[in-house]
Amino acid sequence: xxxxxxAMMACTSEKQEKINALQSECIRIHDLVMxxxxxxxxxxxxxxxxxxxxESDTADSLISxxxxxxxxxxxxxxxxxxxxxxxxxxxxxxxxxNGDDATIKYYESEIQAIQRVHDLMLKSIEDGxxxxxxxx
Amino acid sequence: xxxxxxxxxxxxxGVLLFIQACSNQTAKELPVLGPYKVVDNIVDGRxxxxxxxxxxxxxxxxxxxxxxxxxxxxxxxxxVVDFFFTSCPTICPKMKQQMLRIYDEFENEPDLVLLSHSIxxxxxxxxxxxxxxxxxxxxxxxxxxxxGDRDSIYSMAKHYMIAAQKDDEAPGxxxxxxxxxxxxxxxxxxxxxxxxxxESIDLMMDDIRSILIEKSVLK
Numbered sequence: 001x002x003x004x005x006x007a008m009m010a011c012t013s014e015k016q017e018k019i020n021a022l023q024s025e026c027i028r029i030h031d032l033v034m035x036x037x038x039x040x041x042x043x044x045x046x047x048x049x050x051x052x053x054x055e056s057d058t059a060d061s062l063i064s065x066x067x068x069x070x071x072x073x074x075x076x077x078x079x080x081x082x083x084x085x086x087x088x089x090x091x092x093x094x095x096x097x098n099g100d101d102a103t104i105k106y107y108e109s110e111i112q113a114i115q116r117v118h119d120l121m122l123k124s125i126e127d128g129x130x131x132x133x134x135x136x
Numbered sequence: 137x138x139x140x141x142x143x144x145x146x147x148x149x150g151v152l153l154f155i156q157a158c159s160n161q162t163a164k165e166l167p168v169l170g171p172y173k174v175v176d177n178i179v180d181g182r183x184x185x186x187x188x189x190x191x192x193x194x195x196x197x198x199x200x201x202x203x204x205x206x207x208x209x210x211x212x213x214x215x216v217v218d219f220f221f222t223s224c225p226t227i228c229p230k231m232k233q234q235m236l237r238i239y240d241e242f243e244n245e246p247d248l249v250l251l252s253h254s255i256x257x258x259x260x261x262x263x264x265x266x267x268x269x270x271x272x273x274x275x276x277x278x279x280x281x282x283x284g285d286r287d288s289i290y291s292m293a294k295h296y297m298i299a300a301q302k303d304d305e306a307p308g309x310x311x312x313x314x315x316x317x318x319x320x321x322x323x324x325x326x327x328x329x330x331x332x333x334x335e336s337i338d339l340m341m342d343d344i345r346s347i348l349i350e351k352s353v354l355k
Contacts, residue, residue, distance in 0.1 A: 027226060034312050037255070041290035084256050088223040
Protein backbone atom coordinates (compact mmCIF):
# COMPACT_ATOMS: atom_id res chain seq x y z
CA UNK A 1 0.00 0.00 0.00
CA UNK A 2 2.82 2.38 0.99
CA UNK A 3 4.58 1.59 -2.28
CA UNK A 4 1.58 2.85 -4.22
CA UNK A 5 1.73 6.39 -2.75
CA UNK A 6 4.87 7.56 -4.64
CA ALA A 7 3.47 6.04 -7.84
CA MET A 8 0.19 7.95 -7.37
CA MET A 9 2.09 11.19 -6.62
CA ALA A 10 4.20 10.79 -9.75
CA CYS A 11 1.05 10.24 -11.80
CA THR A 12 -0.59 13.39 -10.36
CA SER A 13 2.47 15.50 -11.11
CA GLU A 14 2.60 14.11 -14.65
CA LYS A 15 -1.04 15.08 -15.14
CA GLN A 16 -0.39 18.55 -13.73
CA GLU A 17 2.47 18.99 -16.17
CA LYS A 18 0.18 17.99 -19.01
CA ILE A 19 -2.47 20.47 -17.83
CA ASN A 20 0.12 23.26 -17.70
CA ALA A 21 1.32 22.40 -21.20
CA LEU A 22 -2.25 22.34 -22.57
CA GLN A 23 -3.05 25.71 -20.94
CA SER A 24 0.12 27.24 -22.42
CA GLU A 25 -0.82 25.90 -25.84
CA CYS A 26 -4.28 27.54 -25.63
CA ILE A 27 -2.75 30.93 -24.83
CA ARG A 28 0.01 30.47 -27.43
CA ILE A 29 -2.57 29.99 -30.21
CA HIS A 30 -4.62 32.91 -28.84
CA ASP A 31 -1.55 35.17 -28.78
CA LEU A 32 -0.75 34.34 -32.41
CA VAL A 33 -3.93 35.99 -33.68
CA MET A 34 -5.13 38.35 -30.94
CA UNK A 35 -2.88 41.20 -32.18
CA UNK A 36 -4.76 40.98 -35.52
CA UNK A 37 -8.18 41.83 -34.07
CA UNK A 38 -7.66 45.48 -35.01
CA UNK A 39 -6.85 44.44 -38.57
CA UNK A 40 -10.11 42.46 -38.75
CA UNK A 41 -12.23 45.40 -37.60
CA UNK A 42 -10.41 47.83 -39.87
CA UNK A 43 -10.90 45.53 -42.89
CA UNK A 44 -14.58 45.11 -42.04
CA UNK A 45 -14.91 48.86 -41.72
CA UNK A 46 -13.15 49.46 -45.08
CA UNK A 47 -15.42 46.92 -46.87
CA UNK A 48 -18.50 48.56 -45.27
CA UNK A 49 -17.32 51.90 -46.71
CA UNK A 50 -16.81 50.29 -50.12
CA UNK A 51 -20.28 48.71 -49.95
CA UNK A 52 -21.83 52.10 -49.19
CA UNK A 53 -20.48 53.54 -52.44
CA UNK A 54 -22.67 51.06 -54.37
CA GLU A 55 -25.70 51.33 -52.05
CA SER A 56 -28.21 53.04 -54.31
CA ASP A 57 -27.18 51.25 -57.51
CA THR A 58 -29.81 48.77 -58.77
CA ALA A 59 -27.85 47.09 -61.57
CA ASP A 60 -27.95 43.29 -61.12
CA SER A 61 -24.18 42.93 -61.18
CA LEU A 62 -23.82 45.54 -58.45
CA ILE A 63 -26.52 43.95 -56.30
CA SER A 64 -24.62 40.66 -56.38
CA UNK A 65 -21.36 42.55 -55.69
CA UNK A 66 -22.99 44.17 -52.65
CA UNK A 67 -24.06 40.72 -51.44
CA UNK A 68 -20.51 39.48 -51.99
CA UNK A 69 -19.12 42.38 -49.93
CA UNK A 70 -21.72 41.77 -47.21
CA UNK A 71 -20.65 38.13 -46.98
CA UNK A 72 -17.07 39.20 -46.25
CA UNK A 73 -18.13 41.83 -43.72
CA UNK A 74 -20.09 39.12 -41.89
CA UNK A 75 -17.14 36.71 -42.09
CA UNK A 76 -14.79 39.27 -40.57
CA UNK A 77 -17.29 40.31 -37.90
CA UNK A 78 -18.03 36.72 -36.94
CA UNK A 79 -14.29 35.93 -36.68
CA UNK A 80 -13.90 38.89 -34.31
CA UNK A 81 -16.97 37.81 -32.36
CA UNK A 82 -15.82 34.19 -32.07
CA UNK A 83 -12.53 35.29 -30.52
CA UNK A 84 -14.35 37.53 -28.05
CA UNK A 85 -16.73 34.70 -27.13
CA UNK A 86 -13.84 32.26 -26.72
CA UNK A 87 -12.08 34.63 -24.33
CA UNK A 88 -15.29 35.27 -22.44
CA UNK A 89 -15.93 31.56 -21.94
CA UNK A 90 -12.37 30.32 -21.47
CA UNK A 91 -11.77 29.22 -17.87
CA UNK A 92 -8.11 29.61 -16.87
CA UNK A 93 -8.93 28.19 -13.41
CA UNK A 94 -10.96 25.19 -14.56
CA UNK A 95 -8.63 22.80 -12.68
CA UNK A 96 -9.38 24.38 -9.31
CA UNK A 97 -12.88 22.97 -9.17
CA ASN A 98 -12.46 19.87 -11.37
CA GLY A 99 -10.39 16.70 -11.32
CA ASP A 100 -7.23 16.24 -13.40
CA ASP A 101 -8.81 14.03 -16.06
CA ALA A 102 -11.74 16.41 -16.60
CA THR A 103 -9.29 19.35 -16.73
CA ILE A 104 -7.15 17.63 -19.36
CA LYS A 105 -10.26 16.97 -21.46
CA TYR A 106 -11.40 20.58 -21.01
CA TYR A 107 -8.10 22.13 -22.18
CA GLU A 108 -7.81 19.66 -25.07
CA SER A 109 -11.20 20.77 -26.33
CA GLU A 110 -10.24 24.45 -25.76
CA ILE A 111 -7.16 23.97 -27.96
CA GLN A 112 -9.43 22.72 -30.75
CA ALA A 113 -11.81 25.64 -30.19
CA ILE A 114 -9.11 28.34 -30.25
CA GLN A 115 -7.42 26.70 -33.25
CA ARG A 116 -10.74 26.96 -35.10
CA VAL A 117 -11.00 30.66 -34.17
CA HIS A 118 -7.37 31.15 -35.25
CA ASP A 119 -8.05 29.60 -38.67
CA LEU A 120 -11.29 31.56 -39.10
CA MET A 121 -9.54 34.83 -38.30
CA LEU A 122 -6.67 34.26 -40.70
CA LYS A 123 -9.05 33.16 -43.49
CA SER A 124 -11.30 36.18 -43.02
CA ILE A 125 -8.28 38.53 -43.10
CA GLU A 126 -6.86 36.92 -46.24
CA ASP A 127 -10.24 37.00 -48.02
CA GLY A 128 -11.01 40.52 -46.84
CA UNK A 129 -7.71 41.80 -48.23
CA UNK A 130 -8.43 40.12 -51.57
CA UNK A 131 -11.88 41.75 -51.73
CA UNK A 132 -10.36 45.20 -51.22
CA UNK A 133 -7.58 44.53 -53.74
CA UNK A 134 -10.06 43.33 -56.41
CA UNK A 135 -12.62 46.11 -55.94
CA UNK A 136 -14.84 46.92 -58.89
CA UNK B 137 18.03 74.64 23.10
CA UNK B 138 17.24 77.68 20.92
CA UNK B 139 20.41 77.25 18.88
CA UNK B 140 19.65 73.58 18.35
CA UNK B 141 16.17 74.55 17.14
CA UNK B 142 17.63 76.98 14.59
CA UNK B 143 20.24 74.49 13.50
CA UNK B 144 17.63 71.82 12.85
CA UNK B 145 15.42 74.46 11.20
CA UNK B 146 18.24 75.43 8.81
CA UNK B 147 18.91 71.75 8.08
CA UNK B 148 15.22 71.18 7.31
CA UNK B 149 15.24 74.22 4.99
CA GLY B 150 18.31 72.76 3.27
CA VAL B 151 16.50 69.47 2.76
CA LEU B 152 13.50 71.36 1.35
CA LEU B 153 15.74 73.24 -1.08
CA PHE B 154 17.31 69.95 -2.12
CA ILE B 155 13.89 68.36 -2.69
CA GLN B 156 12.81 71.44 -4.64
CA ALA B 157 15.97 71.26 -6.80
CA CYS B 158 15.33 67.58 -7.43
CA SER B 159 11.69 68.14 -8.33
CA ASN B 160 12.74 70.89 -10.78
CA GLN B 161 15.05 68.41 -12.43
CA THR B 162 12.16 66.00 -13.07
CA ALA B 163 10.26 68.64 -15.08
CA LYS B 164 11.84 67.50 -18.33
CA GLU B 165 10.85 68.65 -21.79
CA LEU B 166 9.03 65.84 -23.59
CA PRO B 167 8.71 65.90 -27.39
CA VAL B 168 5.33 65.87 -29.12
CA LEU B 169 4.97 62.61 -31.03
CA GLY B 170 3.44 62.03 -34.42
CA PRO B 171 3.10 63.65 -37.81
CA TYR B 172 3.42 67.40 -38.12
CA LYS B 173 2.98 70.13 -40.70
CA VAL B 174 5.30 73.05 -41.25
CA VAL B 175 3.24 76.16 -41.94
CA ASP B 176 4.50 79.57 -43.06
CA ASN B 177 2.60 82.64 -41.86
CA ILE B 178 3.17 86.33 -42.51
CA VAL B 179 2.89 88.23 -39.21
CA ASP B 180 3.49 92.00 -39.24
CA GLY B 181 5.21 91.67 -42.60
CA ARG B 182 7.58 88.98 -41.33
CA UNK B 183 7.64 85.32 -42.34
CA UNK B 184 7.02 83.07 -39.32
CA UNK B 185 7.41 79.31 -39.71
CA UNK B 186 5.30 77.18 -37.34
CA UNK B 187 5.34 73.44 -36.75
CA UNK B 188 1.84 72.07 -36.13
CA UNK B 189 1.59 68.67 -34.48
CA UNK B 190 -1.40 66.32 -34.82
CA UNK B 191 -4.14 66.65 -32.22
CA UNK B 192 -6.29 63.72 -31.12
CA UNK B 193 -9.53 64.02 -33.11
CA UNK B 194 -12.96 64.59 -31.52
CA UNK B 195 -14.76 61.48 -30.21
CA UNK B 196 -17.96 60.38 -28.47
CA UNK B 197 -18.06 57.36 -26.16
CA UNK B 198 -19.99 56.48 -22.98
CA UNK B 199 -18.50 55.84 -19.56
CA UNK B 200 -19.46 53.50 -16.70
CA UNK B 201 -22.12 55.96 -15.52
CA UNK B 202 -23.65 56.30 -18.99
CA UNK B 203 -22.20 59.82 -19.35
CA UNK B 204 -21.16 61.01 -22.79
CA UNK B 205 -17.37 61.41 -22.91
CA UNK B 206 -16.02 63.65 -25.63
CA UNK B 207 -12.93 65.71 -26.33
CA UNK B 208 -14.63 68.48 -24.32
CA UNK B 209 -14.61 66.26 -21.19
CA UNK B 210 -10.81 66.22 -21.27
CA UNK B 211 -10.32 69.90 -22.15
CA UNK B 212 -7.28 71.21 -20.26
CA UNK B 213 -6.57 67.76 -18.78
CA UNK B 214 -3.65 65.39 -19.13
CA UNK B 215 -4.87 61.89 -20.09
CA VAL B 216 -3.59 58.36 -19.83
CA VAL B 217 -5.22 56.30 -22.60
CA ASP B 218 -5.49 52.54 -23.00
CA PHE B 219 -7.59 49.85 -24.71
CA PHE B 220 -8.80 46.78 -22.81
CA PHE B 221 -11.86 44.58 -22.17
CA THR B 222 -13.21 43.11 -18.98
CA SER B 223 -13.12 39.43 -20.01
CA CYS B 224 -9.52 39.54 -21.28
CA PRO B 225 -7.71 36.48 -19.90
CA THR B 226 -4.16 37.59 -20.69
CA ILE B 227 -2.63 41.07 -20.46
CA CYS B 228 -5.55 43.27 -19.28
CA PRO B 229 -5.41 42.30 -15.58
CA LYS B 230 -1.71 43.30 -15.54
CA MET B 231 -2.54 46.54 -17.36
CA LYS B 232 -5.24 47.39 -14.84
CA GLN B 233 -2.78 46.80 -11.98
CA GLN B 234 -0.42 49.37 -13.53
CA MET B 235 -3.28 51.78 -14.26
CA LEU B 236 -4.32 51.52 -10.59
CA ARG B 237 -0.77 52.49 -9.59
CA ILE B 238 -1.12 55.66 -11.69
CA TYR B 239 -4.60 56.30 -10.26
CA ASP B 240 -3.29 56.01 -6.68
CA GLU B 241 -0.11 57.98 -7.31
CA PHE B 242 -2.05 60.99 -8.64
CA GLU B 243 -4.92 60.75 -6.16
CA ASN B 244 -4.95 64.51 -5.51
CA GLU B 245 -4.38 65.63 -9.08
CA PRO B 246 -7.65 66.87 -10.63
CA ASP B 247 -5.95 67.60 -13.97
CA LEU B 248 -5.17 63.95 -14.70
CA VAL B 249 -7.85 61.70 -16.25
CA LEU B 250 -7.60 58.03 -17.19
CA LEU B 251 -9.46 56.88 -20.33
CA SER B 252 -9.88 53.11 -20.76
CA HIS B 253 -11.64 52.11 -24.00
CA SER B 254 -13.26 48.67 -24.17
CA ILE B 255 -12.63 46.84 -27.46
CA UNK B 256 -15.49 44.46 -26.61
CA UNK B 257 -18.43 46.87 -26.41
CA UNK B 258 -20.91 44.07 -27.19
CA UNK B 259 -20.28 42.53 -23.76
CA UNK B 260 -18.80 45.56 -22.00
CA UNK B 261 -22.04 47.47 -21.63
CA UNK B 262 -22.29 50.58 -19.45
CA UNK B 263 -23.73 48.35 -16.71
CA UNK B 264 -20.87 45.87 -16.87
CA UNK B 265 -18.26 48.64 -16.90
CA UNK B 266 -20.03 50.19 -13.89
CA UNK B 267 -19.64 46.92 -11.95
CA UNK B 268 -16.02 46.64 -13.09
CA UNK B 269 -15.22 50.18 -11.89
CA UNK B 270 -16.99 49.53 -8.58
CA UNK B 271 -14.86 46.44 -7.99
CA UNK B 272 -11.74 48.53 -8.54
CA UNK B 273 -13.22 51.17 -6.22
CA UNK B 274 -12.37 54.11 -8.49
CA UNK B 275 -14.06 57.49 -9.00
CA UNK B 276 -15.76 58.05 -12.33
CA UNK B 277 -14.48 61.65 -12.54
CA UNK B 278 -10.88 60.41 -12.57
CA UNK B 279 -11.15 57.15 -14.51
CA UNK B 280 -13.60 56.71 -17.37
CA UNK B 281 -14.17 53.15 -18.62
CA UNK B 282 -15.63 53.73 -22.06
CA UNK B 283 -17.84 51.80 -24.44
CA GLY B 284 -19.52 52.66 -27.73
CA ASP B 285 -19.66 51.56 -31.35
CA ARG B 286 -17.09 48.79 -31.96
CA ASP B 287 -15.82 50.16 -35.28
CA SER B 288 -15.45 53.66 -33.82
CA ILE B 289 -13.43 52.34 -30.87
CA TYR B 290 -11.05 50.43 -33.15
CA SER B 291 -10.84 53.38 -35.50
CA MET B 292 -9.93 55.55 -32.50
CA ALA B 293 -7.20 53.03 -31.55
CA LYS B 294 -5.82 53.26 -35.08
CA HIS B 295 -6.03 57.06 -34.97
CA TYR B 296 -4.07 57.17 -31.69
CA MET B 297 -1.41 54.96 -33.21
CA ILE B 298 -1.14 57.01 -36.38
CA ALA B 299 -1.09 60.20 -34.31
CA ALA B 300 1.81 58.80 -32.29
CA GLN B 301 3.96 57.90 -35.29
CA LYS B 302 5.60 59.96 -37.96
CA ASP B 303 5.41 57.42 -40.76
CA ASP B 304 1.61 56.84 -40.80
CA GLU B 305 2.15 53.09 -40.31
CA ALA B 306 -0.41 51.78 -37.82
CA PRO B 307 0.06 48.17 -36.74
CA GLY B 308 -3.32 46.48 -36.43
CA UNK B 309 -2.44 45.12 -33.04
CA UNK B 310 -2.42 48.40 -31.11
CA UNK B 311 -5.89 47.85 -29.61
CA UNK B 312 -4.55 44.82 -27.76
CA UNK B 313 -0.89 45.72 -27.40
CA UNK B 314 -1.03 46.70 -23.74
CA UNK B 315 0.30 50.17 -24.57
CA UNK B 316 -0.54 53.26 -22.50
CA UNK B 317 -0.46 56.64 -24.21
CA UNK B 318 0.22 59.96 -22.52
CA UNK B 319 -1.86 62.80 -23.99
CA UNK B 320 -1.23 66.39 -22.94
CA UNK B 321 -3.60 69.31 -22.32
CA UNK B 322 -3.58 70.12 -26.06
CA UNK B 323 -4.67 66.57 -27.01
CA UNK B 324 -1.21 65.81 -28.39
CA UNK B 325 0.64 62.57 -27.72
CA UNK B 326 3.75 62.89 -25.58
CA UNK B 327 4.63 59.28 -24.83
CA UNK B 328 3.90 55.58 -25.37
CA UNK B 329 4.61 53.10 -22.57
CA UNK B 330 4.35 49.38 -21.97
CA UNK B 331 1.27 49.00 -19.75
CA UNK B 332 2.35 45.65 -18.35
CA UNK B 333 5.88 46.68 -17.39
CA UNK B 334 6.15 48.38 -13.95
CA GLU B 335 9.44 50.07 -14.92
CA SER B 336 7.90 51.60 -18.02
CA ILE B 337 5.03 52.88 -15.87
CA ASP B 338 7.53 54.39 -13.38
CA LEU B 339 8.91 56.37 -16.31
CA MET B 340 5.40 57.30 -17.42
CA MET B 341 4.58 58.65 -13.95
CA ASP B 342 7.70 60.86 -14.07
CA ASP B 343 6.58 62.12 -17.48
CA ILE B 344 3.04 62.77 -16.21
CA ARG B 345 4.52 65.02 -13.48
CA SER B 346 6.41 66.99 -16.13
CA ILE B 347 3.38 67.32 -18.41
CA LEU B 348 1.05 68.38 -15.59
CA ILE B 349 3.05 71.53 -14.88
CA GLU B 350 3.16 72.59 -18.54
CA LYS B 351 0.87 75.35 -19.69
CA SER B 352 -1.67 74.58 -22.39
CA VAL B 353 0.00 76.13 -25.45
CA LEU B 354 -0.70 74.47 -28.79
CA LYS B 355 2.44 73.20 -30.52
